[in-house]
Amino acid sequence: MSEQATASILELAAITKTYQVKQGMFAAAKPLHALGGVSLRINRKDVVGLVGESGCGKSTLAKILLGLEAPTTGKVLVDGAEIGPRERRLLARRIQPIFQDPYSSLNPRKSIEDIIALPLVVHNVGDHASRMQAVTKMLDLVGLPARVRRGYPSQLSGGQRQRVAIARALIMKPEIVICDEPTSALDVSVQSQILNLLGDLRQELGLTYLFISHNLAVVEHLATRVAVMYLGQIVEEAPAAELFAGPRHPYTQALLDSVLTPDPALSVPDTHLGAAYPNPISPPSGCRFHPRCAQARAACKTTPPPHVVGAGGHVDCHLYGAATN
């Protein structure tokens, strides 16, 4: 879309995250590469959908962006300025999260207004009266009745709790919101309400979203760009319309094929992803996807795939490399 016009508000430069995993009491710790060099640019007012299987590193990426974990190597740049791993408070004013499970993301011992006002208290914004005014405004913005403010999370439904979580995330007027599967814990009927709310708020407040999900329908509905992750790497990134119309990476193709249709006459789709998800402690050589790839060639087993930059996005795959013979 307007990629040239707007500078990227959030940039990830070659982020890696390695955990030391101990298997057994006396075994030496082995490195687990949760993220292997993730680079991603997010432009202002974009909604970047991040999709991938469970365990591919989506949530680790979200934690790094929120400053909950420090990357092993690589940089996080906000508006071109590098944010160090220790500057949690600075990061917090610009990037806020909406978590997956609204049942555990709200402190059960605090009233709704205390939960929503907490960011203002922590960052010393305004006095008590102005904070309470801000809470009133946020409650109205996320569509919650004013009388819930003195209630506690246990008195609210899942959808209402997620609205509270959204109000808390937005009260500091952040620029970027990291949505980590914000609807997967909700009823289907409530999911669309929350998604529409997120869409409306983005229009109204000019927000940028990083939308982590494994629900492709949700991503298609909301995202302007989509990044596909596989085993700690982004294998394809493209504008949403393009990616859903013509997926290029074999993994993206398999993901799109795997979407279940409501028609029970059609059987469970065959993704051609024969082998199980590989163990991230010992990832496959060459292209990490090759054991499951239907179009794998000899080169895929030995050489890492080339980074092919195409129209508006990129794909890491031997099929599209210049050196393909």
Place this chain on the structure above:
Amino acid sequence: MARTIDTIAEEVRTPSPVALLRRRIFGHYGLVFGITVLLVIVLIALFAPLLAGHDPYAQDLAARMKPPFWMTGSDPDHILGTDHLGRDYLARLLYGARISLAIGAFAALISGIIGTAMGVAAGYFGGRIDLIVTFLINVRLAMPVVLVALAVVAVLGGSLQVVVCVLGLLLWDRFAVVMRSSVLQVRDLEYVNAAKAIGCSTRRIILSEIMPNIANNLIVVATLEMAHAILLEAALSFLGLGVQPPTPSWGIMISEGKQMMLFEPWVIAIPGIALFILVLAINLLGDGLRDVSAPENKG
């Protein structure tokens, strides 16, 4: 802009949290009994000078070993009789409640502060701090409380302050164990992550996000340890290494009565029953608090 508001029907009007809490407390008979008895004992301890009618230290050798009111030959002036030095047994019992309550409360307070600090630090920070704290807990658990207390009191001399300090420094293990595991349960919940992402300091996260959610466990352990400390004080005093005579302590009363036990069993029965009732009340209170504050019993 059309915004959806969750339907009114799904929010059933619920009573206020205070009303719910009141209903839960008064519906729990064990808790009500524990609170009532403990409250009565506390009031007795506070107003002992008004209720006793006698000086607990005043000896009257002419009126030694008077039996209590239900036995023949009792003196209406001494309802619960007199001990081997002619001191009024009721007065000593009432003043003894002060010693027991003070030792229980202060020992639980000291050990609670030590144990909570250690347990929360171990649970929240993990890693090396957790290793050190776990090691200290194990060292502490390897020490027999009564023997260590006896040794220390024997060296320093028995007094109220020494007994409180010794018990306070010995009884923190259960606080540390319970607080550590409670923090471990809460630490990785998403509201703690949310607080971190908001930019809360570690101190605020521990004090306002974690502690309120584990305070019920703390209160339960505190009541149990208070009962524990009261029993230990009685045991130490019985062995002659706790609070020293002539201070009226229930342990000392039992200790002094043990020679007369075969012929005058009431000398031991009266302070023994008092001790039993106090510890029972505190344990019922702790048990009831656990039931009332447990999340599964809400609503």
